[in-house]
Amino acid sequence: MPEGDALHRAARRLQVLVGEPVAVEAHHPRAQATGVAERLDGRVLESVEARGKNLLLRFEGGYVLRSHLRMNGSWRVLPAGAETVGRPWLVMRGRAGQAVLRGGSVLELTDRATSRLGPDILADQPEFGTMLERLRRSDQRRELGDALLDQRLVAGIGNVWKAEALWRAQLSPWLRLADTTDDELLAALREAARLMRASLDGRRVERRVYRRAGRPCPRCGTPIVSRGQGDDNRIAYWCPGCQRGEAAPGQ
Numbered sequence: 001m002p003e004g005d006a007l008h009r010a011a012r013r014l015q016v017l018v019g020e021p022v023a024v025e026a027h028h029p030r031a032q033a034t035g036v037a038e039r040l041d042g043r044v045l046e047s048v049e050a051r052g053k054n055l056l057l058r059f060e061g062g063y064v065l066r067s068h069l070r071m072n073g074s075w076r077v078l079p080a081g082a083e084t085v086g087r088p089w090l091v092m093r094g095r096a097g098q099a100v101l102r103g104g105s106v107l108e109l110t111d112r113a114t115s116r117l118g119p120d121i122l123a124d125q126p127e128f129g130t131m132l133e134r135l136r137r138s139d140q141r142r143e144l145g146d147a148l149l150d151q152r153l154v155a156g157i158g159n160v161w162k163a164e165a166l167w168r169a170q171l172s173p174w175l176r177l178a179d180t181t182d183d184e185l186l187a188a189l190r191e192a193a194r195l196m197r198a199s200l201d202g203r204r205v206e207r208r209v210y211r212r213a214g215r216p217c218p219r220c221g222t223p224i225v226s227r228g229q230g231d232d233n234r235i236a237y238w239c240p241g242c243q244r245g246e247a248a249p250g251q
Contacts, residue, residue, distance in 0.1 A: 054066055138150070148162045168191045174245050
């Protein structure tokens with residue numbers, strides 16, 4: 001699933017269309033059924049911003065297009081005259097280029113859903129205090145790894161950066177919130193923000209645990225393990241040797 005840094009990169013690419021009227025077409029039948037293209041066609045694109053795992057495209061007339069990429073969606077920016085193949089969800093054409101959305105299963109003219117999001121981990125000045133407050137107001141029996149993926153608490157963190165941030169903070173994803181200190185939670189949040197900002201800025205971030213099950217931990221040599229976690233059964237990766245906390249249930 002595209003994570004917060006991928007959405008911020010997409011927002012940067014789409015800036016080429018900001019400030020000009022765009023021709024909007026929906027090629028995919030499900031996208032056509034939303035009626036989005038007809039209502040936006042010919043309007044000026046005023047701004048594009050990433051908020052958590054959502055892209056918000058604001059058009060003249062007060063229209064706000066929310067795009068969520070789900071598991072495999074993508075936005076690409078192509079030269080103005082480039083041919084688009086297949087049936088993309090949406091194509092927005094301007095003078096300087098064209099933006100092509102593929103696999104975007106959430107496409108709606110509202111930003112209502114983003115009002116329920118927690119603070120964005122990739123904000124210029126991340127609101128770590130507010131994130132901590134939201135984590136503390138949630139069910140303290142909840143496992144840390146599952147809580148960090150809850151976009152209502154912290155927006156933007158996905159499975160990759162959850163695993164990597166918790167490894168660097170030396171905290172197990174199975175640790176209950178009640179068993180963490182505020183300093184530990186803040187350390188995990190700051191690591192996630194640091195890693196994701198580095199990725200957004202194009203710097204290479206070496207993955208220490210994500211998809212490395214069975215390999216030795218780079219810090220202590222214990223084999224990395226993995227297991228599904230939470231209602232969505234997202235795979236958690238961690239080192240049982242040096243990440244503080246209980247083992248996964250059943251282990």
